[in-house]
Amino acid sequence: MTGMWAIIRKEWKSYFVTPAAYVVLALFAVIAGFFFYSMLAMFVMQSLGGGGMFGRGGVDAQTMLLQPFFFDVAILLLFLLPMVTMRSYAEEARNGTLELLKTAPVRRLEVVLGKFLAAFGLLVLLLVITGLYVGLVAHYGKLGLKPVSAGFLGLALLGAAFLALGLFISSLTRSQIVAAVGTFSLFLLLWVADWVTSYGSGHIAELFSYLSITSHFRNFAQGVLDTKDLVYYLSLIVVGLFLTARRMELAE
Amino acid sequence: MLEVEHLTRRYGPMTAVDDISFQTRSGEILGFLGPNGAGKTTTMRMVTGYLPPTAGEVRIEGVGLRRDPLAAKRKIGYLPELPPLYPELTVRDYLRFVARLRQVPARERNNAVERAMERCALADVRERVIGRLSKGYRQRVGIAQAILHNPRLLIFDEPTAGLDPRQILETRHLIRSLAGDHTVILSTHILSEAANTCQRVIIINRGKLVAVDSPENLTRRVKQTETLLIELRGAGAAAQAAIAQLPGVSKAELIGEQDGISKLRVESKDLSTREAIARALVEGGYGLLELKEVELTLEEIFLSLTGSSLPAAASA
Numbered sequence: 001m002t003g004m005w006a007i008i009r010k011e012w013k014s015y016f017v018t019p020a021a022y023v024v025l026a027l028f029a030v031i032a033g034f035f036f037y038s039m040l041a042m043f044v045m046q047s048l049g050g051g052g053m054f055g056r057g058g059v060d061a062q063t064m065l066l067q068p069f070f071f072d073v074a075i076l077l078l079f080l081l082p083m084v085t086m087r088s089y090a091e092e093a094r095n096g097t098l099e100l101l102k103t104a105p106v107r108r109l110e111v112v113l114g115k116f117l118a119a120f121g122l123l124v125l126l127l128v129i130t131g132l133y134v135g136l137v138a139h140y141g142k143l144g145l146k147p148v149s150a151g152f153l154g155l156a157l158l159g160a161a162f163l164a165l166g167l168f169i170s171s172l173t174r175s176q177i178v179a180a181v182g183t184f185s186l187f188l189l190l191w192v193a194d195w196v197t198s199y200g201s202g203h204i205a206e207l208f209s210y211l212s213i214t215s216h217f218r219n220f221a222q223g224v225l226d227t228k229d230l231v232y233y234l235s236l237i238v239v240g241l242f243l244t245a246r247r248m249e250l251a252e
Numbered sequence: 253m254l255e256v257e258h259l260t261r262r263y264g265p266m267t268a269v270d271d272i273s274f275q276t277r278s279g280e281i282l283g284f285l286g287p288n289g290a291g292k293t294t295t296m297r298m299v300t301g302y303l304p305p306t307a308g309e310v311r312i313e314g315v316g317l318r319r320d321p322l323a324a325k326r327k328i329g330y331l332p333e334l335p336p337l338y339p340e341l342t343v344r345d346y347l348r349f350v351a352r353l354r355q356v357p358a359r360e361r362n363n364a365v366e367r368a369m370e371r372c373a374l375a376d377v378r379e380r381v382i383g384r385l386s387k388g389y390r391q392r393v394g395i396a397q398a399i400l401h402n403p404r405l406l407i408f409d410e411p412t413a414g415l416d417p418r419q420i421l422e423t424r425h426l427i428r429s430l431a432g433d434h435t436v437i438l439s440t441h442i443l444s445e446a447a448n449t450c451q452r453v454i455i456i457n458r459g460k461l462v463a464v465d466s467p468e469n470l471t472r473r474v475k476q477t478e479t480l481l482i483e484l485r486g487a488g489a490a491a492q493a494a495i496a497q498l499p500g501v502s503k504a505e506l507i508g509e510q511d512g513i514s515k516l517r518v519e520s521k522d523l524s525t526r527e528a529i530a531r532a533l534v535e536g537g538y539g540l541l542e543l544k545e546v547e548l549t550l551e552e553i554f555l556s557l558t559g560s561s562l563p564a565a566a567s568a
Contacts, residue, residue, distance in 0.1 A: 006352030010338070013349075017340050017381075100336035100397070103300040104353045105325040 003106030007114025008121070011088075015122060020087070024080050024122070029129050035072040036133040039065050062147050062223060065137070070151040070221040073130055074214075077123075077159050078187045084122055085166030086180035088115050089244075093174040108248045112241055115167055116160075123159040127152055147223025154220020157233035158213060162187055164240025171247045187213075253278050253435045254299070254405055259308035261294050268294045270459040271308070276405070281431045283450030284439035285554065291459040292439040293333060296409050299437075300330045312405055326355065329403040329434075333410045335394025339383030343374055343393055346382055347400060354401040368396040372426065388419035395426060399434070406436045412445060424449050443554055457558040470553050477502060479546040480518040480526060485539035488514025494536055500525030513541065 015021035043065045092098045101111050134148060165186060170179040194212030196205045209215050213236075216229040254276040261269040269291040276282050284292050297303035299310050301317050301324065310317040310324070317324040338346055347365045356364045369375055372392040377385060382393060391411065398406055411427060412420040428449060430436055440446055446453045447467045455462040455470075463470060484491055488506045491514065496504040500521035508515040520526055526543070533540040 002355055003353055006349055009352070010341075010349045013345060014338065014340055095336065095338060096332055096334035097336040097338060099297075099302055099330075099332040099334075100350070101353070102302045103325060103328065103330045104350075105322040105355055106353060107322070 004110040004114040007111055008118045011115060011118030012121065020083065021122060024083055025125065028076060028080055028126050031076055032073055032130050033133065036069055039069050040137065061141060061143055066147065066151055067221045070155060073155055074158055074217055077162060078191060081159060081162045082166055082180045082183035084119050085163055085170050085183060086176045088167055089171035090173050090176045090179045108245050112245045112248065116164060116241055119163045120160055123156065123163060127155055150220050150223045150225055154217055158217055161233045161236035164237040168240045168244045168247065171244050253313060255311040256299060257309045259295065259298055259310065260306050261298060261303065262306045268459050272461045274454055274464055276435050276437065278435055279432045280451045281436045281438060281449055283446035283453040284437060284456065285443060285446045285453050286441065286456040288441055290456050292456060293409055296407055296439060300328055300407055301325050327404050329398035329401065329406045331394045331398040331408045331411060333413065335390055337382045337390060337393060340381065342379050342381055344378045346393065347396060350397045350400055356401050364400055368400045371399065372396040388415055391415060391423060399430065404435060406430060406434045408438045410439055455554060455557055462557050477519045477521060478526065480520055481544050481546050482516040482518060483542040484514055484533060485512055485541060488516065491533060491538045492516055494532055495529055498528055498532060
């Protein structure tokens with residue numbers, strides 16, 4: 001455990017002595033802020049003008065505001081998380097520090113988990129920023145605690161799955177660029193996989209739909225928790241971490 | 253201390269390290285000598301647990317690397333060929349990280365870091381970012397991370413490669429000062445380095461162990477004739493002819509003539525031949541200035557042991 005803790009601390013130090021983490025945090029805060037403002041402005045306009053259309057209850061903040069916002073944040077994660085994971089192993093391979101990690105009295109799993117948890121910590125920080133935006137609305141309006149938490153849990157799981165896969169891809173190469181492009185492409189594929197269902201059917205389409213990271217996110221964004229989706233994300237995380245650990249055992 | 257038995261590593265059909273066995277003695281500096289690509293780095297990587305061997309066994313103070321890798325690794329300090337540094341961290345942050353990674357107990361961590369920095373003369377740069385340090389300093393940080401947890405066995409892969417002459421001397425001095433408290437294995441392709449620094453030398457070529465001995469014994473083993481270097485004022489060619497006639501002289505050659513001083517290189521059988529040569533030169537009035545035995549260089553020993561021949565240019 002000391003080894004894992006050492007890795008986590010070192011990763012965080014590295015994030016914050018280089019511009020990388022600040023760039024990701026700043027970009028995220030600005031873009032997510034813009035999304036949120038746009039959603040909110042539209043939502044306000046619609047609820048003022050067309051309140052009657054939706055009957056006595058008025059417009060529903062859950063479907064009109066939160067759900068699209070959660071999806072936008074998810075897309076933002078898709079773009080930004082490769083920047084977090086790309087350097088993790090690629091840089092170690094290039095610096096020769098993998099040799100340090102592999103010859104230290106530390107289990108492979110401690111290294112893999114340490115790197116994952118450090119990146120997950122950064123993800124949590126990003127989500128806290130989004131949480132501030134949502135909290136602002138919750139302060140003035142009415143938002144259910146449950147759908148909001150479900151949405152954030154979904155984002156955390158989706159982000160963690162991205163991170164686990166991104167870390168694995170980073171472990172395959174010495175080049176940060178290759179890692180970033182590879183990770184981004186994989187994320188994009190997982191994102192659009194359920195397009196198959198719009199023109200195909202049968203087992204293959206079903207499979208693609210199951211693999212799609214989007215179709216599993218929908219429930220969370222709607223405030224619904226489903227074991228099926230939890231299992232999906234958790235298995236992606238486990239597979240990513242397992243592959244990385246296996247990769248660590250192989251020589252270069 | 254360290255026992256290596258039948259260590260072998262194959263990459264597909266290629267055998268990088270072929271059945272190498274050796275042991276270290278406590279507190280010694282053992283040189284690992286061989287040309288580039290001989291299998292030095294591969295062997296070290298297997299000994300440190302970085303690379304799993306295809307066959308063979310490594311034990312450190314009786315602890316099998318395969319059976320209990322964590323306990324075995326705790327006893328090793330390792331400086332790879334490329335010092336494993338994080339350029340974005342400061343020297344102190346980096347060493348603290350390594351101390352944690354190597355399971356130095358929290359209470360001793362600060363002391364261990366301070367001690368390593370002091371030993372490697374890094375106190376001045378403790379707060380500097382590693383990426384901005386000179387190559388010599390970076391190498392010292394690499395050594396500091398290896399000795400941080402006070403391991404019994406230190407393994408340095410080409411510790412002086414790419415350093416300037418002064419840094420090379422400093423690094424060698426540092427390594428020599430570490431022996432005694434630690435057992436040191438040092439790989440190098442620079443033979444004089446092994447001769448200067450190591451008590452024993454392992455010669456390895458094409459993945460195979462060629463010889464294990466002290467530099468002096470290796471010299472003795474290879475040496476069959478004495479090589480003499482003679483300087484004289486006077487006709488070099490005539491002197492050469494005179495020496496070549498003497499019994500016990502297998503070869504006499506004129507290797508230089510400048511400002512009226514001639515230089516000869518002579519292969520002679522033994523001490524009495526040397527005496528006879530001196531007498532002949534003095535009695536013949538060749539103006540003998542100097543006559544000395546040339547020590548065999550480790551280069552020549554190495555080439556003789558590995559069965560390659562010395563290129564003409566190098567022998568002059």
